[in-house]
Amino acid sequence: MTVDRIVHLMAGLMILLSIALAHFSNPVWLWLTAFVGVNLAQSGVTGFCPLAFMLKKAGVKEGNCCS
Numbered sequence: 001m002t003v004d005r006i007v008h009l010m011a012g013l014m015i016l017l018s019i020a021l022a023h024f025s026n027p028v029w030l031w032l033t034a035f036v037g038v039n040l041a042q043s044g045v046t047g048f049c050p051l052a053f054m055l056k057k058a059g060v061k062e063g064n065c066c067s
Contacts, residue, residue: 002063003055
């Protein structure tokens, strides 16, 4: 897997997880959804994604699924 695919996968899974936790446990978990959304928006504006940065440092190959 490439950095791009892992970032998209993790963002989607975190959103689905937080929605499930909010539904079955406590609505406070929706803050996780908000955090992921803000991080995605920030990444789109600035071009910096903390998860992508860490994955690149860990040696995961870069991809070009969105170009």
